[in-house]
Amino acid sequence: MKVLISGGSGFLGSAFSRELMARYRAQNKDVTITWLTRDSSQPHPDDINMMTYDELAKSDMSFDVILNLAGAGIADSRWSDERKEQLMASRIKPTQSILDFIARASTKPKLLVSGSAIGWYGTQGDKPLTENSDYETDFAHTLCNEWEQLALKATNHDVPVAIVRTGVVIHPEGGMVAKLLLPFKFGVGGQLGDGQQVMSWISREDWVSAVIFIIEQQLKLTKESDVNHIESLAQDNAPINDSTIKTANSTANNTNAVVYNLTAPNPVTNHTFTKALGSWLHRPTFFTLPEFLLKLMFGEMSTLLIDGQKVLPQALLDAGYSFKHSTLQQALGNQK
Structure with a gap:
């Protein structure tokens, strides 16, 4: 399997690359991973290929799967107008580059997995939210929605798309936990506001395993659809040749799009x-950062800290995914 990843060197992309490589090699399966980057000289593992966006624009390579994760961290700094533009551009530009590649590729990818976040649902308190739920409009929703809608244009080229809406990822190497380690180690960690806002989280190990699960499920469905279509053509006495197979692939993949919430099945309050x-x-957790102070410190971005979201992974559960860490205690206890 050949995989192209934007954002491959990041907190999630690097962990995904390591795990996919390890799994496939253990099963004696061929796998090639290429990281899409603006600087091909950046440090990377020896078994990872590198490709710049300029090279992608001229490339005639083919990939089985594209994983689109590029995007600046939404919680890295206050949401000034300039920062909002940066957040949007950091997602839209790489995604457009991938779409341009897909549009002219003679051999289309079998699947595009494109990142998003549970911010798509907007602020809805403790209301249970699944992939079928509606949204409330705010900046986080707008950011996620524009990213998703652009990625979904790959279906116009008969490439299936899986949108993965990620919650708070738990691992000390990055994300929220990494930011909190220092104050908590010094004993000044504490709850945010009243602590009752719901946090929808997922361990990084489950995030990686879930994305691999989604890829394998979607590729299996595509393969089965191809076989069924070819068998149908054969029963009609149609000749089976290279042209027929291409037609079958195109028909099987037509405008296929799915959404998955990448969250654990047991959200918790900020207090918990x-x-x-x-x-x-x-370490003790006596301190509390009051809501007014959070708003003063972070401005509009404080909504990420103050307002909760109870987002459930219904599509993953329905598809048969089994979580390694279904509780927060399991996720923290198994960190390495």
Whole structure:
């Protein structure tokens, strides 16, 4: 399998690359991973190929799967107008480059997996949200929605798309936990606001395993559809040749798009998360950052800290995915 990843060197992309490589090699399956980057000289593992966006624009290579994760961290700094433009551009430009490649590729990818976030649902408190739920409009929704809608244009070229809406990813190497480690280790960690806002989280190990699960499920469905279509043509006494197979692939993949929430099945309140993190680090959690102070410090971005979302992974569960870490205690206890 040949995989192209934008954002491959990041917190999620690098972990995905390591795990996919390890799994496929253990099964004696061929796998080639290429990271899409603006700087091909950046440090990378020896078994990872590198390709710049300029090279992609001229490339005639083919890939079985494209994983689109590029995007600046939404919680890295205050949402000034300039920062909002950066957040949008950091997602839209790489995605457009991938779409341009797909449009002119003679051999289309079998699947595009494109990143998003549970921010798509907007602020909805403790209302349970699944992939079929509606949204509330705010900046996080607008950012995610424009990213998703652009990625979905790959279906215009008969390439199936899986949108993965990611929650708070739990691992000390990055994300929220990495940002909280220092204050918690010094004993000044504490809950945010009243602590009752719901946090929808997922361990990084489950995130990686879920994306591999989605890829394998979608490729299996595509393969089965191809075989069924070819058998149908054969029963009609149609000749089976290279042209027929291409037609079958095109028909099977037509405008196929799915959405998955990448969250664990048991969301927690910020209070529960704070106590669990303090217990894991063996540190007290007496402090509280009041809501007014969070708004003063972070402005509009404070909504990510103050307003909860109870997002459930219904599509993953329905598809048969089994979580390794279904509780926060399991996720923290198994960190390496």
